[in-house]
Amino acid sequence: MDIELNRRNFLNAAVTTAGLVAMAPLLSACGGSGAQRAGVNSGEALKAALPAYVPNTAVKPDIPSVAGGPDVMTDPGFLTYPSNRVATVSGVPGRGGKYSAVTPLWGTIPSAGNAFYQAMNKALGVELEMRPADGNNYNTIVPTMTAAKRLPDWIQLPVWWNPNFNTGGLVGSQLADLTPYLAGDKVKKYPNLAAIPTAAWRTGAWGDKLYGIPSFASGFQIAGALFYRRDVLEAKGITAGQVKSADDLMNLGKELTDAKAGVWAFDDIYTYFYTAFGAPLKWKVDNGKLVHLYETQEFLDALEWHRKLAVSGYVHPDALAGDNASGTTRFYGGKTLISGGGTGAWNLADDQSGKAANPAYRRGAFDFFAADGKSAPRVDMGSATNVVSYLNSNLKPEQIEELLAVANYLAAPFGSAEYTMVNFGTEGTHFTLEGGVPTPTDAGRKEVQAQTYPFLAAPANVISNQTAQAVTKDIASWQAANVKVLAKPVFWGMNISMPQAQATAEAAQSVADTVKDCYHGKKSVAEVKEVVSSWKSSGGGDRLIAWMNDNVLQKFGTGQ
Secondary structure, X not given: OOHHHHHOOOOHHHHHHHHXXXXXXXXXXXXXXXXXXXXXXXXXXXXXXXXXXXXXXXXOOOEOOOEEEOOEEOOOEEOOOOOOOOOOOOOOOOOOOEEEEEOEEOOOOOOOOOHHHHHHHHHHOOEEEEOOEEHHHHHHHHHHXXXXXOOOOEEEOOHHHHHHHOHHHHEOXXXXXXXXXXXXXXXXXXXHHHOOOHHHHHOOEEXXXXXXXXXXXXXXXXXXXXXXXXXXXXXXXXXXXXXXXXXXXXXXXXXXXEHHHOEEEEOOOHHHHHHHHOOOOOEEEEOOEEEEHHHOHHHHHHHHHHHHHHHOOOEOHHHHOXXXXXXXXXXXXXXXXXXXXXXXXXXXXXXXXXXXXXXXXXXXXXXXXXXXXXXXOOEEOOOOOOEEEEEEOOOOHHHHHHHHHHHHHHXXXXXXXXXXXXXXXXXXXXXXXXXXXXXXXXXXXHHOOOOOHHHOOOOOOOEEOOOOHHHHHHHHHHHHHHHHHEEOOOOOOOEEEEEHHHHHHHHOHHHHHHHHHHHOOOOOHHHXXXXXXXXXXXXXXXXXXXXXXXXXXXXXXXXX
């Protein structure tokens, strides 16, 4: 997430969840016997539908992005907030239209028609009725709207809830086709939208057409990393570069653990480390054959290592008991020193909270390495964004064009005049400058929410922690050191709609529960193998694999 979501401490727990869901193919369960949109065509038809990419140079970062390969790049870094708030949109984008918009909000919903909304409507040239909905219930609120066919004009549909929303079934019926307006060079009419990397637009593409508008695009979208208390380890003379294999990590656990002093080396790390053993995130193709994670020896090897870790005594007992909610508190308090987590956890708010517990606090992340210490590390990427908004298919062409012009304003680059307005409001009313940093006033904290307008459209991610430049430098340096190991997994960036039976099998809840018990030391790998065998034969696993092979791999390829 970018600085503004960090500033609002946005959904810290769900940031990790969203990152994890992004790693798997995006599944949208379509019930009934209607036609299925099997997946995104990764060939020429899709390429023709995606917008051209034209980088925006209006605002220059202090730490430029580093390329790692096609669609792979680090997020640019800003050590200070740009003092020259350049305008990227001339005049007002709207023509006086009246529209409604719904986004999820985790926090206090601002009053309708507040001063910030009024100021935004004036800046946008439209009357945009913002109707934030409770994020905790959003996955049930939206299906009620779609069932009644009463969607707002503009709606945010987080991709981790695509199955709940049946997004694949809504495109082309309730959600508008944006291909005629944005495909190829047509997007150049909207320069700020054109500056969103092409990979992010794939997240809103279904079939051979474009439907969604992405926010917070990143070329460094991964499930997460193994974090460590850099201040504690370095005080012991330990550097991250000394850990180059799973054996090294286990040995470090022994060195760091002092149960009598209430210190354990590890919190839960399985989710962020199992792929180091060569296991795929979910799928791999072996000699033309589609293979599921659960069928691989690497998956079993990873489980066995984590089971040994669990019974070694190096993992905090509360983590083994499944208490993940207190994991951050344990990390801040030095009760655990190594923990897996989504990269959204590394930010200004984290630095402030950590230092409140210990002034020496400093978060670090291990560079990626292969478990055997010999193979080249590989980290599978997720889709370039998890946040996509859609327009109502009932809108007229001129209305769609008007809202795309509004989206272009909302997607203005970090530090621009438009970005400052969207994310901080009116200077003097919603924010003041303190040391050059836009700082919310009481009115700003009440009215300006990072999950409203930026959830409709936003520029690509940046790394920015204005009062903690060391954090920005640490993150940027870590990304640059690891960007070359990022790679696209099978079915990367593909939206896949499947029948309900296959979607249920894909969830494989019985397997997931047993896997968790195994890496918590409560069950054996042999028991996991048994439940996987049952899942394949009677839980729909074999049918899922066959369906994915026949309807996606053979027809649309791997998306890589």
